[in-house]
Amino acid sequence: MTARVGYLGPIGTFTHGAALDLCPDAELIALSTQAVAIDALGAGEIDAAVVPVDNSVHGLVLPTWDALLGSVDATIVADTTVPVTFDAFVKPDSSTPRVIVSHPHALAQCSAFVQAQGLATRAASSTAEACRTLADGEMAIAAPLCGDLYGLEVVDRGVEDVVGAATQFGKVVSPGQRVDPVQSATDASVLLLAVVPQHNEAGALLSVLSPIREAGLNLVNILARPIAHSDREFLFLLFVEGMDEAAAHSGLLGAIRGTGATVANLGRLSGHVRHVTPATRSLPRRMTVDG
Structure with a gap:
């Protein structure tokens, strides 16, 4: 089947x-x-x-x-x-664009191009949906293959801010x-854990992270999400690199639960996402100003 x-x-x-x-x-x-x-x-x-x-x-x-x-x-x-690379499209015989349409992530990834056009923006549920529903007087930002799929004309190619993004x-x-089966653990793979500390208090996250630190494992990302209808409680998503919970680190989930935390395993990624071509490190402007 x-x-x-x-x-x-x-x-x-x-x-x-x-x-x-x-x-x-x-x-x-x-x-x-x-x-x-x-x-x-x-x-x-x-x-x-x-x-x-x-x-x-x-x-x-x-x-x-x-x-x-x-x-x-x-x-x-x-x-x-x-x-991830983006082209800009219009409908054949369209009037001068007044609005740029795309998914919010695409608009953010093409911010320099968007600002240079000086046009209003409209969010679509996807880059392809922006092309499918494109109206007269609108310009879509989408994957290159969308031009042929939806019969559009190319205005500009490669309009993304960062070349080599993925x-x-x-x-x-x-x-x-x-x-x-869930893919096997490797040194580069990333285990995805959702954790809610037992107590909503100062140092609660540190108590959860301590077993991971003691195991010598690296966190490649961490995300805090508020818990609905709670008094400022948070759920933490932990992206733990190189953790093999079935073998070398078989006791680690138990150690985290031993702090009183609630833990759920959301699966595994083969590695942490990286640019597909080398990119120059660039801090946000605010982080490059002393004082």
Whole structure:
């Protein structure tokens, strides 16, 4: 039976390309949001979902992580990294553009081009959706393949701010349905842990991180998400590099739980997302000013 795999549509999105890479023999089903994809997975309507997880310039894709945290057991079992480059398009015979349309992440990744145009912006649910619904007087920013897919004319190519940026995508399954095993631990792989400390007090996060530090493991990222209807409590997503919870670090999850924390394993990525070409280190302007 052919696997049914959901991805953020419509066709032509970067997620579509990632789904073709991760699930080349599957029936691909375009869905509207990460939350819809994860809900469809939980309901058994699809066998897997492909969603963006991290970008080498703008960091974690929060709607994906919130959707994973809102699921019962959705788990990342594989990943792929897709180079991110953008072109600007208009409809044939369009009037002079007055608005630039794209996904918010794409608008942010092409901010210099957007500012140079001096036009208003409109957010779309995806870069491909911006092209599919493009109106007269609008300019879309999207993946190069969208031009041919949606019959658009190229205004400019390679309009991204950072050449060589990349987005990491995860294949998500439900453990009760999955055939794919979670990928094996390596020194470069990143285990994804959601942790809620036992007590909402100063030093609570430090107590959770201490077993990881004592094991000599590196955190490549950490994300705090507020817990709804709580008194300033937070859930922490920990991205732990090189952790092998089944062998070398078999006692580490127990040690974290031993602090009283609640822990959930969200799966594993093959590594931390990086640019696909070398990039010059560039601190935000505020961090380059002394005083």
